[in-house]
Amino acid sequence: FTSLRDGPQCFSSKEASPDHFWLLNTSMEGFKLILGSGSASRKEILGEMGLEFEVLKADIDERAIRHEDPATLVSILGNKKADAILERMNSHGVPEYEGEVFLLTGDQVVVHNGKILEKPLDEKEARTFIEGYNRAPARTVGSIVITNVKTGERFESLDTAEVYFHEIPGEVQFENWRNLHCRQSYRYSKPIMPMNSFVLLGH
Template identity: 30%
Template sequence: MTLILASQSPRRKELLAQMGYQFTCCPADIDETVQGTELPAEYVSRLAIEKAQHVAKQYDDNCVVLGSDTTVVMHNMMLGKPESYQACYDMLKMLSGDTHQVFTAIAAVKSGAVQVMVIITDVSFKSLTETEILNYWQTGEPHDKAGSYGIQGIGGQFVSEIKGSYSSVVGLPLYETTQLLSAMGIANPLTQSK
């Protein structure tokens, strides 16, 4: 059985590879616009499913396609990727000294069957100064990150506490991914006899 990751995220690739899975990557080019009054869990679920289904159309039925999507949520507002320093500043000021949620959905598609899971993790930030935010922006790290930070990079130093799945905040929850793939017939490499 072939496993395909519907993502070009280097972080997701790294996490899936570190678990020992053999897979190929095929990024899904889909519209990620929020629809109407979509709630965060609905939004990430829909995108994870759409990514997996989009890629699954290109392969035969003997493939399992894994899609994933992550969003940062503060006071019920979804924070996307910053398009400018001002957007980054506004987001990080909002997160500063407070606790937000990171919603990650993973979806597996095989022969038209779909399974999806949503993982929610609480992340608390220390209070950030304007200088810290500006210097962080200038590293380039926030530019392609939901919520303007990467927990696995320099931005990890802003995190004072995390309740839930660290790997989910990075973009691929390890525990839930192995459960989902096992349910779809892809064995966990650690459970295989050598």
Template identity: 25%
Template structure:
């Protein structure tokens, strides 16, 4: 259905995330990947989806004035938000372990914003999902960090990996949003834009 609406459009996905690539394949949307380096800094007074909205738009700026009439650029950002603080991607295994320890036995929010940019308009949508972890012991945290790749994931974990399977007790909202893309919103927005 969406495929027909987008047949004259070229979708550019500005993301290196294999998970986001897979979502677009699963949604049956043809796309090309074009990732540009952007310094992901945001004003310190921003909170929650204000941070992800800002960063998703910032990533689109790298393509400014380059988009052709038939192109739709999609940029996005995901953060874990806990205790009034944004947790991005950990810079080390020690930081990943500290992040997981702080999330243990508590609930946090995952925010993802997706920015759709054409040569004449920009639309940004976002979603929030609440995630609750059981009390994780140190052995579980160490096992996950040493055997998986937490450094490319906001909050130091991926819900679809081992830590999610054994540690997450409750989720309120979109599961796919936690993986990195609110697929239902992407679908809805592309129908509007197309």
């Protein structure tokens, strides 16, 4: 989401090559933003950027949508969420907004040792994930899909980052593993281990 600071910089999903980028010529004060996610992390990021937005959830079965390629998977999920929200908005009538209206959706997965990790089912699995980060770095793959609600034009961008951890002590305690509400069992903003335990490299 950091690309939104100077305007969303994305490539058109209608183009085959991700090397072509466009800058949406819309000032930060000139549009209505709808976040198509109930994610606390995404709401926190947009809030820290000083953006005002509404929240609409897609309510799709994400586990029913599978693909072996992480980039393809997050792209499909980001677009499916947008499709579901637009369908619901159209069935109930789109409110009359002044200016442009953008719907922001997306998804992120974590890949470790070539395997896409799901959200941990229990504390044991969460610990298994974290112990694995001592042996090999994790890689996040995320998508951002921005849809112009009025015109239907859609833009998309993908981002990856590798996370290298220093040695994680085996006695790391979880106050409540269910609060690890993200796939990789850690959060950069509020990590369960000291901030100097890992290095984040993004591109």
